[in-house]
Amino acid sequence: MIPMMLIASFLMFVVISFSGDPLAGLKTMQPPPPPEVLHAMAVKLRLDQPLLDRYWMWLSGLFVGDFGPSIHNIDIGAELVKRLGVSLRLLALGIVLAFLMAVAASVIGAVLQFSWADHIISFVAVAMISMPVFWLALQLKRLAISINQELGFRLLYTSGDGAGMTASTPWDRVLLLIGVLALPTIALSMQACGKWSRYGRVALIDALNSEYVKLARAKGLSETRVVLAHGLRTSLAPMLTVVAAGGAVILGESVVTETVFQWRGMGDLLVTGIQNNDVYVVLGWLLVAGLIIMVFNLIADILYAVLDPRIRYER
Template sequence: MLTYTIRRLVLSVPTLLFIALVIFMLLQLAPGDPMAQVPLTVPPEVKAKMREALGLGQPAYIQFWKWLVQMFWIEPQVFIDYLTQRSFLFSWLPDTHFYTACGPEVQGACDLRVISWQTRSPVMDIVVQRLPQTLWVVGMAYVVGVLIALPIGIYSAYRQYSVFDQAGTFITMIGFSIPPFFTGPLLIVLFSVKLGWLPFIYDTTHVVNSWESFVYQIKQMIMPVMVLALQTTAQISRFMRASMLDNLNQDYVRTARAKGLGEAVVVMVHVLRNSMIPVVTVIALLVPGIFGGAIITEVIFSVNGIGQLLITALFANDLPMVMTLTFIFAFLIVLFNLIADVLYGILDPRVRYD
C-alpha cells in the first residue's frame, strides 16, 4: 500500500503540471485585457510600465515558467516562514527566513510572489483570507449531506418499495435534477422574500460572541448549506441504497441469520461494512464536486469565498488568480482520488495494490 501511494503521488506531479499548462494556454487564448479596468485618465506610458511590471509583455512560456517557480518554490517558502514565525502550533521552532520580499529597501536578490493583476496583492494571501468561509460552508454542507444520506440509503434498502423508499427516491431524483443556480434563488424567494425567516446575503464579517449572534450565524448558513447538501444527499443515498440491496441478497447474510444473529447485527455490522466499500469511494470523490457547486452557491448568497473570488477573477481576466484557484481545484481532485483508492484497499482486504 505504501509503495502504491508513493507511486501515485509521484505520478500526480506531471498530471497537475499538465492541467496547469492547459489552463494557462486556454486563458492566453481568451479575449480581454487585464489593463482594461485601468482608468482612462492614466497616461499610455504609465500603462506600458504597468504591463511591464506585471510581466504581460513577456512571451507566454516565460510567464508560465515564472508562475511555476513562484507557485512551487517561493510560496512554500512563505508558508514555512509563516509556520515558524506566527503559527500557534509551530512557533516554538527556530524562525526561518527563506523568503525575501522585494521592495525599494531590499538590496540584492529577492523573491517575487504570485501577484494578482486585479488587486496587486499576493494571490495566496487573498486565497487564505477567503478559504475559511468556503471551508465553513462547504464542510458543513458535506457533513450534513453525508449524515442524512447514509441513514436514508440504509433504511430505503432495508424497506425496499415501502412508502419511505418511494418518497426517498422521489426526493433524491429532485436533488439530482435541480441545479444549484435554480435551488438557490428558489430558497431565497421562499424563505427570505415570502416568509422573511432567513437572510439571503451571507455576512462574512459577522462575529459570533453571544447566543443571538450564534443564532444569526446558523440562520444565514441554512440556505447555502441546504443547496449544497441537497445534491450530496441525493447522490450518496442512492449509492448507499444500491450497495445495501446488493449485499442484502448475498449468501453470507442468509448464513448470519441462520446462525441466530439479530437483525440489527446482520444489517448494521455485516451488511453495512461491505456496503460502505463503494460508498466511501463515492464520498471521497464527491468532495471536489461540492467545491465546484460552491462556486455558484457563493455567488448567489454573496459568500465571500474562493468560489466568488474565481468568478471575479475570470471577469477581470486575472490570469494568476484563475490559474492558482483552478490548480487548487485540480489538486483536490487528484488528492481525493488517491484517498478514495487507499480507503478502498483498507476496507476491502481483497484489494491489494502492491
C-alpha cells in the same frame, strides 16, 4: 498527486493563456490609456515573455508563495488563504450533511425495498437531483425571509458569510453560526444527497444479497448488525468513489451557492477574477481547486482499505 498537479498546472496555464487578452478591458476604455501604460501593464503581467518562460516563472513562484501579479495589485496568495477558510466551512459541512443523509436514505431504501417509504425516498431523491442549485438557493432565501418575518427576528441569514457579525453570548454565537450556514449548506447538499443516495441504495442492495451476508444471517446475527456491520460497511466503498468523483461538481456548485448568498469566499474570488480578466487570480483558484479534488480522491483511496477488509495497499 505531484505529477498530476504538474500536468494539471501546465494545462491550466496554457488554456488560460489562450482564453483571451488580459488587457482587453484597458484597450476598450474611452478614452484609451496611453501606449506606455499598456506596455507597463503587459510587462507587469509578463505578457512580453514566451509562454514557457511565463509558466516557469509562475510555477517557481508558487514554491515561495508568489501566485503571480494581479491587475488590481492584490496579494493573490493571502487572498486565496482568506477566501479558502470561508469556503471550506461551506464545503465541509455540505459534504458531511449530504453524505449522512444519503447513507440514511440508502439504508431505509435498501432494507425496505419497494415499500412506500422506498418509493417516497426515491421520488424525493430524483426531485433533488432535478433542482438546479441556484433555483433552490433562491427558494430557500424566499422561505427564510417569510420565516424571519413570522418570528419577528432574524433567525436565518439570507446574505453574507458572517464576517464582521458579533454576538454577545456563546448561545448567540451558536445561533449566529447556524443562521449563517443553514441556507447555503442545505442548497449545496441537496443535489449531491439525491445522487449519492441512489448509488448507495443499489450498492447496499447488492451487498445484502451477497453470500457472506447470507452466512451472517445463518449464524444468527441480528438484522441490524447484518445491515450495518456487514452490508453497509461494504457498500460504503463504491459510494465513496461517487463522493470523491463528485467533489469537482460540488466545488463548482459552491461557486453558484456563494454568489447567490453573497459569501466572500473562493467562489466570489473566481467570479471577480473572471470579470476583471485577472489571469493569475483565476490560475490560483484553479490550482487550489485541483488540489482539493485530488485530496478528496486520496482520502477515498485510503478509506477503501479501512471499510473493505479485502483491500490492502502493500508494496
